Amino acid sequence: MAYDSISDPSNPFNKTGLSVEVRALLRYVEDAEAATATQLVVTCTTDHPAGPTRHLQQGTDGLGLAIDGRIAARGTYVNQHRPFFDAFAKVETQLYELIYAYPPSGKRADGTIGPYNIKAGKRVAPYAVSGHKDHVHVAVNRTVVFRYPTPSPAPTPATPTPKPGGVMVRNYLASLVAPNGGTWHLATDGGIVTDTDGAGGPEAPYLGSVPGSGGAGVARVRGILPHKGGYKVVVQHPDETVSFFHYPAA
Numbered sequence: 301m302a303y304d305s306i307s308d309p310s311n312p313f314n315k316t317g318l319s320v321e322v323r324a325l326l327r328y329v330e331d332a333e334a335a336t337a338t339q340l341v342v343t344c345t346t347d348h349p350a351g352p353t354r355h356l357q358q359g360t361d362g363l364g365l366a367i368d369g370r371i372a373a374r375g376t377y378v379n380q381h382r383p384f385f386d387a388f389a390k391v392e393t394q395l396y397e398l399i400y401a402y403p404p405s406g407k408r409a410d411g412t413i414g415p416y417n418i419k420a421g422k423r424v425a426p427y428a429v430s431g432h433k434d435h436v437h438v439a440v441n442r443t444v445v446f447r448y449p450t451p452s453p454a455p456t457p458a459t460p461t462p463k464p465g466g467v468m469v470r471n472y473l474a475s476l477v478a479p480n481g482g483t484w485h486l487a488t489d490g491g492i493v494t495d496t497d498g499a500g501g502p503e504a505p506y507l508g509s510v511p512g513s514g515g516a517g518v519a520r521v522r523g524i525l526p527h528k529g530g531y532k533v534v535v536q537h538p539d540e541t542v543s544f545f546h547y548p549a550a
């Protein structure tokens with residue numbers, strides 16, 4: 301995450317005393333930036349003109365309940381800073397304010413359709429438009445501390461069914477050498493089982509299957525990519541959406 305004038309000794313981000321709420325918002329931006337590969341810039345925390353603003357309200361252990369931010373390039377054209385807005389849209393119901401003059405369109409709390417901002421966790425028509433064309437304002441209530449959501453959480457088997465070695469794997473797709481001995485077999489229905497290749501060595505851990513495997517409308521394994529000493533498994537669900545999980549779990 302970039303800050304404006306980070307080398308400036310008077311930079312407000314160098315100050316101590318920021319509340320845990322603001323520190324969490326900064327961490328959230330860092331995580332969002334890593335997940336989306338879009339450079340996000342925080343332009344203001346508590347260095348804000350006085351007024352009825354959450355920037356200058358007391359948090360749990362320090363000052364501030366709001367941050368401002370934008371993408372790297374300065375500007376005021378329509379949609380420009382949407383990546384910053386969209387990063388926080390993931391947690392919109394937990395926000396006190398999410399203000400941007402060029403927001404996306406969606407169904408508002410009153411049932412109407414149109415561009416929206418967030419007020420007290422609810423979608424409302426954009427407000428304070430004139431002052432929020434070149435940045436996005438994000439504010440929380442005191443004690444609200446959250447993290448950037450994991451984009452694709454590993455699917456958890458609905459009914460874990462540990463299987464001993466020797467289980468039949470249907471629609472065999474690939475066989476991988478497990479790091480701690482044995483073999484993983486991955487099937488096109490998403491099932492993963494392990495065995496010891498009859499060598500009597502340690503069995504690789506069985507970590508379950510994707511939900512729905514083995515039945516009608518099952519998820520399909522579409523790819524297996526080496527990833528950090530294990531594998532990243534690409535799964536396509538019956539509704540065509542794609543998710544990933546790691547094997548073994550990270």
Ligand SMILES: [Zn+2]
Pocket residue numbers: 344355366367368436437438
């Ligand atoms: Zn602001």
